[in-house]
Amino acid sequence: MSRLLSKLSGGQPVASAPVSVDAHSLDPQRSAEMLAGFEAADIGWFWESDAAGRLTYLTDSAIAAIGAERDALIGSELTQFLATGDSDDLDSTSRPLKFRLASRSPISRLNVTVQTSQSKEIWWEISATPRRDANGEFAGFHGTARDITKSLAQSRDSERAAQFDSLTGLANRLRMARKLDQTLTAFKKSKRSCAIMLLDLDRFKKVNDTLGHPAGDELLKQVATRIKKLLGDHGEIGRLGGDEFQILLPDMDDRGDLGDLSKRLVQMLSQPYSVEGSRAIIGCSIGIAVAPYDGIESSELVKAADLALYAAKDAGRGTYRFYSSELSQNADWRQRIEDDLRDALTQQQFLIQYQPIVDAKTHKIASLEALLRWEHPERGRVSPADFIPVAEELGIINKIGEWVLEEVCTQLSKCPPEVRAAVNVSPIQFASEDFYDTVDAILNKTGVDPARVELEITESVFVGDLERTLKLFKKLKKRGVRLSLDDFGTGYSSLSYLRDAPFDKIKIDQSFVRGCSADDNNNSALVSAIVSMARALKMETVAEGIETKDELAMVKGHGATHLQGYLFSGPISIDELLDRFDSKELEFKPRGPEKYRAERRTEFRKIGVIHGDSRYNVFLRNLSKTGARIEGLLDVPVGTDLVLDLGDGQLAVATVRRSEGFSQGVEFETKLISDGDRGLCTRHRVSPYQIEAAGRPLGALTNSAVAAYTTGSQSVPRAFVEVDMNAYNRR
Template identity: 60%
Template sequence: MAGLLSRIQNGKADAHSDAPAGAFNAISRANLLESLEKSDLGWFWASDANGHLTYISSPAAQRVGKPVEEIIARPITEFFQPVEDTGGSGHERPLKFQLASRGSIKPVTVKLEMGNGHSWWEIAAVPQTDAAGNFAGYHGIARDVSDTYEAKQHAEKLSRYDSLTGLSNRHRMSHQLGATLTAFRASKRSCAIMLIDLDRFKQVNDTMGHPAGDELLKQVAARLKRVLGDAVEIGRIGGDEFQVILPDEDDRGVLGELGMRVIQMISQPYTINGLRAVIGCSVGIAVAPFDGIQEDELVKAADLALYSAKGGGRGQFRFYSSELRDKASHRHQIESDLRDALNREELEMHYQPIVDAKNHQVVCVEALMRWNHSERGMISPADFIPVAEEVGMIRELGAWALHKVCETVQTWPGHVRAAVNVSAVQFDADDFVDVVKQALRSTGIDPSRLELEITESVFVGDMERAFRLFNALKELGVRLSLDDFGTGYSSLGYLRDAPFDKIKIDQSFVRGCTAEDNKNDAIIAAVVSLARALGMETVAEGVETKDEMRAVTEQGATHLQGMLFSRAIPGAEILQRLEAGEIEFTPRGPEKYRSDRRTEFRKIGLIHGNDRYNVFLRNLSKTGAKVEGLLDVPVGTDIVLDLGGGQLAVARVRRSEGFSQGVEFETPLISDGADGLCTRHRVSPYQIEAAGRPLRALNDEAVAAITGAIRSGTKSFIQVEIGKH
């Protein structure tokens, strides 16, 4: 064909010559092919057996921007570059695969680099053989499909990426996670995922409008890219929910730090159309294969962790654990029973004293709701308050609490005040001021004896409405207290303008303020100084030790609250003390703060050599623990504590007395995002699989099976029975 076209171009063939009919047909075919080439509807190419180009249509070469002679003799794969099937369709066999097979090249899209950019062609070819039947190269056709290819790519991108943020969408994230987990199972690798849910986004969306909400989501996406980098896959999988895939990461120390960086970055203020918006986020973390093997299993684990983070007060991260699965079942039961708790009169109010820092006499109490379930006893507010907020009962419970507290305080002698917590959901209600007014009117309480504790989250969104409500409440005569100051969205602007009577310094600043290298004392001093200048009282929350009490008092806090003075007690007990004139609360508690030490009592495993023992964990800190249950274990003995959930902590006995041992960890524990501690690493399900068990998410039975058995024969130590004491 190339020779014939050459002869036509050189005038050596004439359609009007006295050529035989066959030659005339060949000449007509050549003219037809030449016309096709010039029309740019399609071009021709040929290669030799070594994969080098031997012919290409002149119009095609012109498209590339190079003379024909610069293209001839170049490898096909240098000229026709393969294109990745980014759509995941898998319909086209890769060009290299087809060339290697030396069979027919089915239509395949290739990329051509040109002087001013690149284009996409579709090529196809049939193999040629020589007289001996050996492969001699290809004869092929080509056409420019740039317009249709780009349109297809754009459509595929729309189907795989979020049009608002440019992040991967739910479909692509699901495909990526499923493919990653499948590949990583084969190569025994781990993969973590994060679920990120924005806190208070709906308030911004409702008060500033949907266009502002869209702009906020774009800025959130940009921040996530900045803090997480390019090595991870980030997607928007819902309205204000994001997912992150982190390959080859199972160190919970690294994941926890990354989770906190995300929370801190997302919580910084945003500027949208000249207005200030502040949101937060909660993070749930799960790791394969530890928390799940399949995609749906892992996502469900991360979702439970996210729910726990939101239930813990938001602005937090949580790792998945099997306990969360059990708590989820417990939560469903709480939701069911909570709807009848008011009717069954199971809810009651307890009161924690707030004392004067100078004489420790009670001047106010914080009212805290308690649920005394008829069958299960006391249920923690940390369990049922988040459920009440989620199912929409918090306004009803809040109104009941407000009326109950006013009714109770009205019977108390003297002028002791009561502070009632107000949730952001309550504060957002249009009738909130009327609810307060009704409680005051129906109980006849002096309004100055009622304090409303309001968190900084009420300032998110409509600031003007917030200040209108503050002023309306002050006109009723009640006092206003800013709760948990410094943990959320502090702004000196609203602190200056809002009519607060009191600032409560969050316990996170009080806790450990006397520890070495702790700068919380400076923060406390600054807050106290600011409050004094604004004519406000200050309450240091969470005071648990005498050195903390002395520190916050020296910094100038006017009031103190915490377990050092009293837990929250029933109203009848407060009334009894007030009637008896016993208004001073003597501090009772430890002299000094002890870092991160938790009092516990639970059964764990202790491994020594090939033996496994059952012992009880008494105290736990980042650096060590106290265990009981083995008799006369020598100091210096190396052991491993099985803390549950695949958490093995290598330790050495540093103190030993009778059946009690103090052990020091080889590697310090880390925060689990809540109030607990956990190990950085866990036993890998791949190790359990190698021991002959099926591959599945971690469970304590499988871990115990590969870490030694409790033998009935001679063992190194004597195990003794321990009771809770």
Template identity: 55%
Template sequence: MDMPARIESDAPGGDVAAGDGQRGFLGKLGARMGKRGAAPANLDTREALLLVRNYEESRRGWFWSTDASGRLTYITDAVARLIGRQGAGELLGTPFTDLFLPADSNGERQRTLPFLLTRQSKFDDLPLRAAADGEPRWWAVSGRPHFTPGGSFAGYRGSGMDITAQRQSAEDASRLALYDSLTGLANRFNISRKLDTTLAAFAQQQRSCAIMLLDLDRFKQVNDTLGHPAGDALLKQVAERLLKIVGDKEMVSRLGGDEFQIILPDQEDRGKLGDTAADIIASLSQPYSVEGSRCIIGASVGVAIAPFDGQTSDDLVRNADLALYAAKGSGRGRFRFYSSDLHQAAEDRRVLEEDLRDALARGEMQLAYQPVVNAKSNMVTGVEALVRWNHSERGMISPAMFIPIAEEANLIWQLGEWVLRKACEDAMRWPGDMRVAVNVSPIQFANEDLPKIVASALATTGLSPDRLELEITESVFLGDSTETARMFKALKGLGVRLALDDFGTGYSSLGYLQSAPFDKIKIDQSFVRGATEPGSRNGAIIAAIVALAEALEMETTAEGIESLDQLELVRKLSVSHVQGYVYSQPVANAELLEHAEAGSWTIKPSGPAKQRNGRFQMFRKVGAIHDNHRYNVVIRNLSTTGAFIEGILDVPIGTRFVIDFGEGQLVTATVRRSMKHQQGVQFEQTMVSDGNGGLCTRHRVSPYLIAAATQQTAANLALPSFTTTTDWKAA
């Protein structure tokens, strides 16, 4: 818009000289209009001036002019006030460019203004940001140079328009394209682009980068129970907790629904990554307060690391997703690192789901019973029913594998009902009054038909209600809803006993213990296993739980007792009952009957004197490398600090090996015991949890190093040679 220039050219007498105070061209034009005897043409000029002033007062636009040196000779008064001046007079004589922020603050377009003014070029709708405090303000500025009758440059005349709203709208639209509108985190498109650029840059620099995929456990129950607004509020709190742990907002994204992704540049230490994943799971599993309701969810995490697990974003995300799937399949509330065997595991899981649908009909399900023993008398007072799957082709399959499958495939209700009825049926044949405990999953607990099924099982078998104990986890207190209270009342009305299972695993609250009618608290084995270690506070926690239970007139059972020192500790802490291998592994119903028919069943505790580092029995083929030679050996058991291997004959004590676990996992080990073809080796660096109850090396040999090594000659290889030799006799 260059209306002032048009007005000046139409006015009699030619151009109005600039630099005459704030009057400028509009001021002098008004003075001319006031002269007596003005020509009729001045009426048009007067009308034009009134229109200009009316336009300025509407604040839809503004005008400006400068002298030849670029200093203001006129500016709309309202604009001066918008940028913090008392009026336009304060700005007259100042450089026009001072109205805007420095060029290097606002990108390339703003840098063109001084250039255009110097070149005396016209410009239209140039977006410029005002040099004002407070909220940012943007203008679209236009200008035209004007000249004296002699052709000399006299300055600029122009106009401006406030485009702050349009600019903000465009920025909001851009933000919506890159960020999640609910949580403010990066969205799927944004994080995918960021991962692509990060991996491309890191590949050239031979740097590592980890990603984590998160999926919330039991989030659907929040939506179903409390509604979608509560679910949205919960997702916001989840985002806040993630940011507290990760720190960098740009590296955390919500992919959609209850799925999140985190990028962790320059991370490949699986010990630290495992700690981070565990911290995330622990944080997200703490109770939430949403719209006056208490909510409890959980999280599962899959981890993949470039370049070990993939060098492109597609490969890395796919493998992290596979690890997440495995973590959820292992019981949820866990993390899992990617490994190549997960591809086969996923296929096995699909086949197992198909087989599981027919397992009950084929009679492949069985129950085993683990004794629950009085800690003082060593007398068995009850048993816990544990379901086993004896697959017709694959043999015994761990419940840790098929129970999550049953939950995802909506088979848990059918399986749980069978376990309940079978346990009651078996218990009726036991002499005496020994109790049987049956686990009730949160999915079963949420079904309003559960009391009917329990009542039917008791009526059909004739079992006394007080001999049936239902073990319920804290996750049923998802919303502290009235439905939960009604379910407890209905179950307790049947006369059965209720036990709070896995107490202390992250969902604990003293509030629900005041109202829920539990008869027993089962202390989670994670507290027991670390209780005898020096400096552990677990003993104090167990003592507090026991005191709480006694105050509420509840029994206590310590789970997972395996060593005699653990048993001695829980006895000193007055735990009333014990369950674990120190007394007995789960036994078949036939064996249980033999003990029960003999009268009171008393078990003498036995086991290792002290708690040891967890050892994993296995049959795993690995490589043992010594002096450029590789031997094929088998690991029989594995702990964080060492392993028991066999396959090489008469190895001297003190010999050092590099154990190759595959996929870049190398660990230096020293032979500490040697017995013919068997050796006990100690690791130079401890192994770390793989998130699935197993172990892995903290670091891996980078594919970049392996690629570089393969380009060298055999004499200069940075990695050991894998040729076979007869330094020792292969077994």
């Protein structure tokens, strides 16, 4: 040590050494004694290397602390013994140790890992200055070191607490926001895409309220585990707070892949959970937005995903939605619904219609399903899918449900005594403490036979307090009311509660009936299994949503006892029903198409059509996954290739297969996909980066930007005559 100490005291102080001593003011012996005392106190250690970067000296206590052998350590290269860590652990400006040594520059408080045979992690902070020989040539480094393993671990823990959720271990809101900002900034430069998903748990509050907050915390942990298991290393997962999660997915813009991932997430998170000895069932709604299509900045993208999430929840939960510009308009529409819905009941804007449920053998009316309708004085009929979720959130669904039940019971008393009516019950309405008393009071007030009243319950009522649910079922059955399980098989099905709950009827969801005769799905087998199970449990079955005769033949062949759908009748008024009863017209004959066709959405909106360098305005009349019908171009030859601009950057390449006058039927080159809520969309969209390359500013997609991008030279002759469909429709 004397050689090192003599050099340290000989006029070259160590950089950042933890000793404040002016070596020039002391004689060499005194300096050596003081530095030796510093070393002996184990406050810090000294080290030295030669010009080749080999370790020539290290304090004995430092060698002992890392459990190394002196002979093995002295003479080894510094870069084999010490190494800089990852950028997550160190300041991002730190250079690798090898570079620092090669530069022969002073080293100040550099964090390095100690490479030892021990399994534990050891961190040192080193400082050093280059030393020179008598000729002024570089002779190596000498400096100090100190163990910072404990303080660095504490710093990491503190940093982790600031960036990660203590309950689930996922990234927190702060880290996710920072990560999204960093990703979007980097991806904007490299012209890459990035998707985010916002996940909100359905019915989590009910679990929290019924089983307690500790159970809710445990459920959130299990949710986080399932998400991590499904995603693996693909993306960053965060918990934003409460029951809301966010997923960041770099380099994903294929909405087909995003939709498939969303379906798997919804399915996985909807499976039952075991929480503190109780069984809990929740759901999940997902909103999806993709940069740069739906936003360039993080605030834009998060707002877009948030609007998509609200749309998914409004659609009935348990689904996903992609952002579209239409959702911004829908947000305004939702606000107007909230403003007007509170007055709808007092101003008598609600009415009841009934869809017949017929006997499978005779096709005569066996019962009715009561359907609530809202006739807005200014906006016309508002869909229940739009206002029921709002009524639930506003807390007025109980009052509306009470009015519906009383109105149905009153109208039912005018029908033949053998006719029953089913009333849909909201899970929130069913969960209210006074639900049974409300039903009992209405039955007493209207005097209707309870056996003629059927309460349609969805499977979500089994979330939370199962014991209370089963007791309420038994109480209602004792009162004489019939019970029907609605939408069976759509995500929360369990044979255990079918065994225990006293249902009279199972309604087979229309998603299983639709296309059940097609060869490319398993719907027929599922219908058969549900009917067989219901028969074994002595329950009736209703096949919902029958629209074609091949579907009718299939469900009847599998033994469904009752049938419902537009093939027989849509919803009709009580007056029309009473007229039928008076005239004894109890049979509804099936009227409709022979075979199931791929679902088509009736549309009536203006879109763009591109042919060559010309862009035309046409009307979209209907839309399916495989094609569409458009109106507005005259005498387009069959076989013509067109591009349909469906809005929001969705370009669908199509070929004209039928053409008559100003109407064309086109077939898409690539099938459209589901948008998560009965709508259709393209897998890919025009990239804003392409639009930017064409000379326009970079920004989220707008229809005007896409129109300008797809419009060629106006001097090129147009191949087709564009018909003014507005004038035609007015005639």
